Amino acid sequence: MSRQAASAIRKAPLATPTDLSANASTDVAAALTALLADVFTLYLKTKNFHWHMSGPHFRDYHLLLDDQGDEIFNATDAIAERARKIGGTTLRSIGHIARLQRILDNDADYVTPEDMLSELRDDNKQLVTILRQVHELTSDVGDYATTSLIENWIDEAEHRVWFLFEATRRGE
Incomplete structure (x- = not known):
C-alpha cells in the first residue's frame, strides 16, 4: 500500500454502526471519554498511594489499595470499548487524560496513610457522582x-x- 493510500485510510472517519442518534452517540462517547480520564487518574492515584504506603497498617492498606487499583483498572477497557462500540473515539494520550480529568492528582512527597485513604474515599465518592451523571x-x-x-x-x-x-x- 502506498504512503498516500495509507494516509487516506487513517484520515477516513470512523463509521461504526449504531442505532443511537448521531448526537446521542457523540454525547455519550464524550461523557465516556471524560469518565475514562477520571478512572485512569483514580487508578494511578490509588497505585501511587499503594506504592508509597507506610506505617503500622502497611500490609492491610497496601493490599487494600492493590485490590482497589485492580478493580478500577479493570473498568478502563470496558469504558473505552463502549465509546468505540457506539461510534465514538476515546483517549489517545496521557495529555488527553490531563485535559479531561476532574479528579485531582496528588504529587506530594509524603502523605499520611490516613490522608491517603481519606482522599481516595472522597475521590471515589466524586467518581460515583460522575457515574450517576453519565448514567x-x-x-x-x-x-x-x-x-x-x-x-x-x-x-x-x-x-x-x-x-x-x-x-x-476512629474507634468510639
Missing part, C-alpha cells in the same frame, strides 16, 4: 447497554468508598 445521560438517550455497565461501576465505587470509610473511622 442519567445514557438513560435519557436509550443507551441501555452503557447504562447497565455504569450501574455495576457505581456499585463497585460505592464498595470502595465503604471500605475506605471504615478503614479511616
Whole structure:
C-alpha cells in the first residue's frame, strides 16, 4: 500500500454502526471519554498511594489499595470499548487524560496513610457522582447497554468508598 493510500485510510472517519442518534452517540462517547480520564487518574492515584504506603497498617492498606487499583483498572477497557462500540473515539494520550480529568492528582512527597485513604474515599465518592451523571445521560438517550455497565461501576465505587470509610473511622 502506498504512503498516500495509507494516509487516506487513517484520515477516513470512523463509521461504526449504531442505532443511537448521531448526537446521542457523540454525547455519550464524550461523557465516556471524560469518565475514562477520571478512572485512569483514580487508578494511578490509588497505585501511587499503594506504592508509597507506610506505617503500622502497611500490609492491610497496601493490599487494600492493590485490590482497589485492580478493580478500577479493570473498568478502563470496558469504558473505552463502549465509546468505540457506539461510534465514538476515546483517549489517545496521557495529555488527553490531563485535559479531561476532574479528579485531582496528588504529587506530594509524603502523605499520611490516613490522608491517603481519606482522599481516595472522597475521590471515589466524586467518581460515583460522575457515574450517576453519565448514567442519567445514557438513560435519557436509550443507551441501555452503557447504562447497565455504569450501574455495576457505581456499585463497585460505592464498595470502595465503604471500605475506605471504615478503614479511616476512629474507634468510639
